[in-house]
Amino acid sequence: MLRRLQHYRSCFTKVDGRDVTPGYTGGAVEGWPVFPKNLSHWGDDEAAKYLFQYNSIIAKEFESPGRPHNVTRRTPLLRRINEDLHQLEQRNIQIGPQTYCTYVELMSRAGVMGPITLTIPEKLRKLGYPPCIRTYNSILQGFARAGKLSEFQRTRRQMMTDKIKPNTFTYNSAMTLFIQRKQFDYVGALYQEMLSTGIPPNSITFDKVLAAAPTFKVSHSIFTHDMPRLNINPRPTHFVSMLASCRFEGPETMTQSGQKVMMLLSECGFKADTDHHDAYARIFKELGDLKGLEQAMHERVSSGVPLTASSSATYIATCASILANERNDSQRRDLINSAEKCFSFAIQSGYQGFQPLYIEILRVYAEGKCLSKATLLIKSLKGSLGHIRESSSLMLVLHRLYLRCGSIDLADETKRQLIKRWVSLGYSQQVIEERLQLSVSHTSRVQPGSKRPDQHLFKHTFPQNEKLDSALVSNLEAIVENSIRKRTGHRSRA
Numbered sequence: 035m036l037r038r039l040q041h042y043r044s045c046f047t048k049v050d051g052r053d054v055t056p057g058y059t060g061g062a063v064e065g066w067p068v069f070p071k072n073l074s075h076w077g078d079d080e081a082a083k084y085l086f087q088y089n090s091i092i093a094k095e096f097e098s099p100g101r102p103h104n105v106t107r108r109t110p111l112l113r114r115i116n117e118d119l120h121q122l123e124q125r126n127i128q129i130g131p132q133t134y135c136t137y138v139e140l141m142s143r144a145g146v147m148g149p150i151t152l153t154i155p156e157k158l159r160k161l162g163y164p165p166c167i168r169t170y171n172s173i174l175q176g177f178a179r180a181g182k183l184s185e186f187q188r189t190r191r192q193m194m195t196d197k198i199k200p201n202t203f204t205y206n207s208a209m210t211l212f213i214q215r216k217q218f219d220y221v222g223a224l225y226q227e228m229l230s231t232g233i234p235p236n237s238i239t240f241d242k243v244l245a246a247a248p249t250f251k252v253s254h255s256i257f258t259h260d261m262p263r264l265n266i267n268p269r270p271t272h273f274v275s276m277l278a279s280c281r282f283e284g285p286e287t288m289t290q291s292g293q294k295v296m297m298l299l300s301e302c303g304f305k306a307d308t309d310h311h312d313a314y315a316r317i318f319k320e321l322g323d324l325k326g327l328e329q330a331m332h333e334r335v336s337s338g339v340p341l342t343a344s345s346s347a348t349y350i351a352t353c354a355s356i357l358a359n360e361r362n363d364s365q366r367r368d369l370i371n372s373a374e375k376c377f378s379f380a381i382q383s384g385y386q387g388f389q390p391l392y393i394e395i396l397r398v399y400a401e402g403k404c405l406s407k408a409t410l411l412i413k414s415l416k417g418s419l420g421h422i423r424e425s426s427s428l429m430l431v432l433h434r435l436y437l438r439c440g441s442i443d444l445a446d447e448t449k450r451q452l453i454k455r456w457v458s459l460g461y462s463q464q465v466i467e468e469r470l471q472l473s474v475s476h477t478s479r480v481q482p483g484s485k486r487p488d489q490h491l492f493k494h495t496f497p498q499n500e501k502l503d504s505a506l507v508s509n510l511e512a513i514v515e516n517s518i519r520k521r522t523g524h525r526s527r528a
Contacts, residue, residue: 089139316348
């Protein structure tokens, strides 16, 4: 797979700073490829290379920091890819596995799978290309990432009908599916099935097996016994998976297991990076241990690993979880103040486009019944940040905020907008009702009596930057507007 992607990359040239296939100079939308007029010399390779141009666009739209999934950007891009594939099919080009596998990979990377996907094996058969393991693996991986169990099973049955045996990639895709669906027991069963049938696990397999391990003891056994026996060398992502699995343990052992993983990481000669620290921080979020989280973030900064948008969102989410069960007014004010300081630090650090930050701070305001502060923040989401305001996740938090603050009219209007959007996306009535009910009856796993923030430690966790105006902390609207000016190159007002 990597070799094929590198081959496609080698066929690109730079035109106006964009990756394009030789002979193409732009598109109706800037950066998008233009469908060529002359296809007489084209075959499967050329068609695949053309579609692969969308790969870098999808990476920019869906995988860049601060650019979360958004329907308003995703829909036209995916529609264009489907239209281009349809045109390629209609132009008498001998397209085959290269083109269709590239299409499936694009859909998978964008987080959706088009309806054409299930028909691809039959299309290839009619074109004279019997479906192979690579074709099926591409389709299975796409459905696994999308969490679509029935489509995955249907494709797997087609694969068995064609008498194509699964390989390591097939099992990895199945594990991805069950991790997506939080059915972790199946991951262990698939791993045992691989061992019993002689299919060799690879490093990616162990990423998934370690992430699904029920306890640190199990993951440590796999790490110290199975991996050396199968000649799999440790790599940093394995420790991220082990940290993720620590959250399945009980409150009394969760923190200790996380510490053991971080020590094991150091013993194996690796330095903890952003992913490790983010995964470690989520353990404290799960426990509602804000003091422990602050200590972990302080150690992170001391070790030279900067705080990220994700770590800031984790901190704010922890404040919201504790706030949901806190009854002491003084403690509630401290929690809201801590969350606001963290939010302002993240915004001033350049993460103003990271959607989870806004969702979590609004969740804090919902639990704290801070309607006026939430209103200021929502008003500031305009211009380049307008897409955040349209997020269904953010609207769900707003629905809960309005209900808790007694603004029934606003809650009803938000509910109508949500239902209209979900109906247009094809969600069933049952799914819509479940989502709305979850918003109304949101409860936290954190129990009263969880550890509270240490304000002295907090000052070390989020160090002051002389270039930033700390006075902006008290005014969220000013923070966001100032960040937008910096981002767009406009001079901010004095």
